[in-house]
Amino acid sequence: MAVVSYKCPNCGGELMFDPKIQKYKCEYCFSDFSQEELEALKPEEGSEEKVESYKENSEKENGEAEEAVVYHCPSCGAEIVTDETTAATFCYYCHNPVVLSGRVSGEFLPDKIIPFSIDKKQATEKFLEYVHSKKFVPKAFFNKQQIEKISGVYFPYWMVDMDMEGSMQAEGRNLRVWRSGDTEYTETKVYRVEREGDVHLEDITKNALKKSNAQLAEGVLPYDVSKVQKFHMGFLSGFLAEKRDINREELSAQVQQEAHEYGEKILRGTVKGYSSVSVKNCHLNQKQENWDYIMLPVWTVTYKGRNGKMYYYSMNGQDGKVYGELPIDYKKVWTLGGIISAIVLILGLIGGYLL
Incomplete structure (x- = not known):
């Protein structure tokens, strides 16, 4: 090597x-x-x-x-x-x-890569903007030493395009209710609905690194794939990067299931003009699929809370979307709760005195 x-x-x-x-x-x-x-x-x-x-x-x-x-x-x-x-x-x-x-x-x-569009300074500003919007984050989370931990990492993903033939049988209902005198009438018309067609799905993206937190890795999705480029090692220079350790065979069943759900949703979306629709059968046969191994840009931050718990955050290196669980400073929560309780008590006393 x-x-x-x-x-x-x-x-x-x-x-x-x-x-x-x-x-x-x-x-x-x-x-x-x-x-x-x-x-x-x-x-x-x-x-x-x-x-x-x-x-x-x-x-x-x-x-x-x-x-x-x-x-x-x-x-x-x-x-x-x-x-x-x-x-x-x-x-x-x-x-x-x-x-x-x-x-x-x-x-x-890798077959493809989406380069970083946000540099470290921009990532830091966006992260601080995100954190400042939360009221109960510990002060230690804002210190310079903590923010400097932000790292740019290329994470590995599988991206799948798929073509399928689909057919769906459903039942559509139209309900009409009216009154005549003291009598209420209900009319229900039931229709047999069928749909057939080709379904094309693009950019089904799955995390390809076992040690990464799957929720964090997929929480920053989606990316603008129009910015994708042919992979070149030079893009990695100046950043951290991880290679994949999940093979496509390990994700095939999951991708197939997800593609079936997307396909059924697309066919279902073509049915209009009914009060309600109930899908009875839906069959989707795969015609072709294409897998690409792609590297996507992610800014990451970690924070160890007072309780010893490690908090992880990820940011889309293209548009700045942040995903993660923020720690809570319960002293701030209790202080705010105490202030609100005191105000309510004072207002209650004033109201009672005036009465």
């Missing part, structure tokens, strides 16, 4: 993808390069180093040994250990970005 570090051809500094300008930028001489220019660049001699894998003695929860990888930073030579799904990271010593190219090659080479 090789460690790749993209170097600026002007000064030799590290190149990192800048979401604001959608180019690769050198933090030293401030040069920037387009995707086409980066693809024309070749890593400098010595910027790729071989790394070795080994099995740690510690075991995963599922009983399997966890693979770790030792690599040497091409900038400072420091030895760094990563876990088995890390695809891009930073050197802990010189902080230069590195990409573990072997983790994003062969069967683990």
Whole structure:
């Protein structure tokens, strides 16, 4: 496996993808390069180093040994250990970005990627805006040290397009009620409804990383797929990245079920003009499906509460949508509750005195 570090051809500094300008930028001489220019660049001699894998003695929860990888930073030579799904990271010593190219090659080479559109400054501002809108968040959540923990990570997903042939049999009812004198009449007309047609579904997106919180990973969906690009390792430079460890076969049944539910909803939506509709049968036969392994941008934040509980938050790196459970400062809740109770008591006393 090789460690790749993209170097600026002007000064030799590290190149990192800048979401604001959608180019690769050198933090030293401030040069920037387009995707086409980066693809024309070749890593400098010595910027790729071989790394070795080994099995740690510690075991995963599922009983399997966890693979770790030792690599040497091409900038400072420091030895760094990563876990088995890390695809891009930073050197802990010189902080230069590195990409573990072997983790994003062969069967683990992503088909597509949506680059970050929101940089760290924008992500921090959006996160603080989200937190400030909540009244009972602990003050410690706002401190600088906490906010600096925000990290940009490319998470792996499977994205599926599917074509199906569908047929549906349903029962439609129209109800009419009227009165004549003292008598109320009800008329119910029952209709047999049938629908047939082709159903095309796009961008069914599923988390492809076992260690990630599935709710957080899918809570930031959907993404604007019109911004998708062909995968290039350069996009990972300057960010963290994880490779997939969930195969498409493991998700196939779930995707099929979800596609069937979507398909039935689409066919059901074509039925109009009835007071009520009851679906009796719905059959959907798959004609074709296409799976893409895609990397999506996510900003992540963690916070350890006073109760020892770890809180996790994710933000869509494209539009800033935040998902996660915020901690509650119960002292603020009790204080506010006490103030409201005191006001109610005072108003009650004043009202009684006036009466």
